[in-house]
Amino acid sequence: QRLGVGLAHSKLILIGEHSVVYQKPAIALPFEAVFSEVKVAPSTGAVTLASHFYNGKLAQLPDKLQGLRHVIERACQINNQPVKDFTLTLTSTIPIGRGLGSSASIAASLARGIFDYFKADLSLPVLRELVDLSETYAHGTPSGIDREAVISDEPIWFIKDQAVEPIEVKEPLNIIVADTGRIGDTHAAVSAVNARRQSEPDTTNQLLEDLEKLTEDARTMLKTGDLKALGHVLTASHDKLKALGVSDEGLDRYVDISLSNGAVGAKLTGGGRGGCMFALTASTEQALAVEQALLEAGAKETWYIQLTNGVKTD
Ligand code: PMV
Numbered sequence: 001q002r003l004g005v006g007l008a009h010s011k012l013i014l015i016g017e018h019s020v021v022y023q024k025p026a027i028a029l030p031f032e033a034v035f036s037e038v039k040v041a042p043s044t045g046a047v048t049l050a051s052h053f054y055n056g057k058l059a060q061l062p063d064k065l066q067g068l069r070h071v072i073e074r075a076c077q078i079n080n081q082p083v084k085d086f087t088l089t090l091t092s093t094i095p096i097g098r099g100l101g102s103s104a105s106i107a108a109s110l111a112r113g114i115f116d117y118f119k120a121d122l123s124l125p126v127l128r129e130l131v132d133l134s135e136t137y138a139h140g141t142p143s144g145i146d147r148e149a150v151i152s153d154e155p156i157w158f159i160k161d162q163a164v165e166p167i168e169v170k171e172p173l174n175i176i177v178a179d180t181g182r183i184g185d186t187h188a189a190v191s192a193v194n195a196r197r198q199s200e201p202d203t204t205n206q207l208l209e210d211l212e213k214l215t216e217d218a219r220t221m222l223k224t225g226d227l228k229a230l231g232h233v234l235t236a237s238h239d240k241l242k243a244l245g246v247s248d249e250g251l252d253r254y255v256d257i258s259l260s261n262g263a264v265g266a267k268l269t270g271g272g273r274g275g276c277m278f279a280l281t282a283s284t285e286q287a288l289a290v291e292q293a294l295l296e297a298g299a300k301e302t303w304y305i306q307l308t309n310g311v312k313t314d
Contacts, residue, residue: 002041002042002117003039003040003041003117004038004039004040004041004113004114004115004116004117004118005037005038005039005040005112005113005116006037006038006040006108006109006110006111006112006113006114006115006116007035007036007037007038007109007112008035008036008104008105008106008108008109008112008150008151009030009031009032009034009035009105009150010031010032010033010034010035010036010094010100010101010102010105010150011028011029011030011031011100011101011104011105011145011146011149011150012028012029012030012031012100012149012175012177012269012278012305013026013027013028013099013145013149013269013270014026014027014028014029014155014218014234014269015027015211015214015215015218015233015234015237015267016145016158016211016212016215016237017099017145017241017268017269017270017271017272018189018190018193018208018211018241018244018246018271018272019207019208019211019212019215020143020145020158020159020160021141021143021160021190021193022208023159023160023161023162024159024208024209024211024212024215025157025158025159025163025212025215025216025219026143026145026157026158026159026215027155027156027157027158027167027215027218027219027222028145028148028149028152028155028156028158029149029155029173029307030149030150030152030153030154030155031100031101031177031303031305032305033177033303033305034092034093034094034095034100034303035092035093035094035105035109036090036091036092036093036094036102036105036106036108036109037090037091037092037109037113038088038089038090038106038109038110038112038113038114039088039089039113040086040087040088040089040113040114040116040117041086041087041089042085042086042087043085043086043087044085045084045085046058046059046084047072047083047084047085047086047087047088048087048088049061049068049087049088049089049090050087050088050089050090051089051090051091051092052091052092053065053096058072058083058088064138066137067103067107067133067134067135067136067137067138068106068107068110068134070133070134070137071107071110071111071130071131071133071134072088072110072114074129074130074133075110075111075114075115075130076114078126079114079115079118079120081118086117088110088113088114090106090109090110092105092106092109094106095179095300095301096183097183097184097185097186097274097275098179098180098183098184098270098274098275098276099184099186099268099269099270099271099272099275099276100269100270100275100276101146101149101150101270103134103135103138103139103146104131104134104135104146104147104149104150105150106134107130107131107133107134107135108127108130108131108147108150108151110130110134111126111127111130111131112127124151127151128147128151131147131150131151132144132147135147139186139187139190140187140190141190143158143160144158144160144161145158145160148164152164152166154166154167155167155169155222155307157219167219167222167223168222168223169222169223169307169308170222170223170224170225171225171227172306172307172308173227173280173305173306173307173308174280174281174282174283174284174286174287174304174305174306175278175279175280175281175287175304175305175306175307176258176263176278176279176281176287176290176291176294176302176303176304177269177276177277177278177302177303177305178254178276178277178278178279178291178294178299178301178302179275179276179299179300179301179302180250180251180254180274180275180276180277180299180300181298181299181300181301182250182274182275183274183275184270184271184272184273184274184275185271185273185274186270186271187271188273189246189271189272189273190271192245192246193244193245193246196244196245204244207240207243207244208244210240211237211240211241214233214236214237214240215237217229217233218230218233218234218237221233227264227280227282228264228282230264230265230280231263231264231265231266231280232264232265233265234265234266234267234280235255235259235265235266235267237267238255238266238267238268238277241267241268241272246268246271246272246273247268247272247273248272248273248274250274251268251272251274251275251277253297254266254277254294254297254299255267255268255277255279257290257293257294257297258277258279258290258293258294259279260293261289261290261292261293262281262282262286262289262290263279263280263281263286263290264280264281264282265279265280266278266279266280279294284304284306287304288304291304
């Protein structure tokens with residue numbers, strides 16, 4: 001029986017979220033601990049989608065999931081195939097709305113699964129177009145960093161509409177990611193920053209420039225392997241994001257707990273106001289101690305990743 005399979009990991013923004021919307025650089029890492037997978041199988045009649053958030057006909061997808069329908073229909077159109085006679089089964093371990101790029105990852109795995117089913121090559125420009133269709137629907141005007149990070153197997157340096165390039169990571173990064181369990185609203189957080197830019201242009205633009213400078217510093221420190229300095233830069237960027245108004249008490253508390261348990265740096269990741277944060281530690285032992293402390297503080301889920309030159313070793 002003909003089957004198609006598509007996979008895509010999630011992503012972790014190391015530094016530069018929000019300022020990336022204003023053409024400042026950002027650094028993102030592939031986050032393979034959670035991922036989405038789509039299986040495509042033949043059937044007769046209307047296309048159906050089975051997933052943990054929706055089960056039924058494609059034509060009846062709720063409004064907020066219409067982006068997925070656009071991806072599926074466009075993928076069929078590019079392949080000159082009718083939108084019928086197959087079923088999609090989606091499994092994703094990426095928690096939704098936590099800044100880990102679940103919507104972009106799901107769109108990428110859908111596109112890969114459908115192209116695999118039609119035995120067609122999926123070029124990078126087409127994959128980008130398909131993920132953008134869904135991201136634009138979900139987020140309005142996304143910077144594109146989620147799209148690039150979920151389709152890259154290496155850490156990337158990203159500037160909206162200008163640059164996507166792999167970056168060098170000299171020393172292994174020991175990172176604990178913690179989920180507050182609260183769904184963030186990236187759209188609302190991005191709008192709030194924009195509103196702040198109108199009402200308080202000077203201080204807001206200064207914060208965005210500070211984030212740009214910290215992101216540039218982070219790139220240098222990744223290259224030289226100065227993890228202690230990198231940790232300080234990450235924590236400093238959390239403070240700037242907090243000043244921008246995109247953190248919240250829960251995220252701030254997890255950052256404090258990480259630092260008091262030996263992390264070299266900690267910050268929120270993604271849209272903020274809920275969602276996830278992460279801590280950078282100097283060793284595996286320290287990572288496990290921070291993980292324990294975050295779980296005791298009520299983290300819904302935690303993940304440990306060790307990243308070496310873009311190749312995940314654990
Ligand atoms: O919350 P997420 O995973 O969608 O990350 C959004 C990153 C932002 O910089 C806040 C928005 C964007 O479009 O880049």
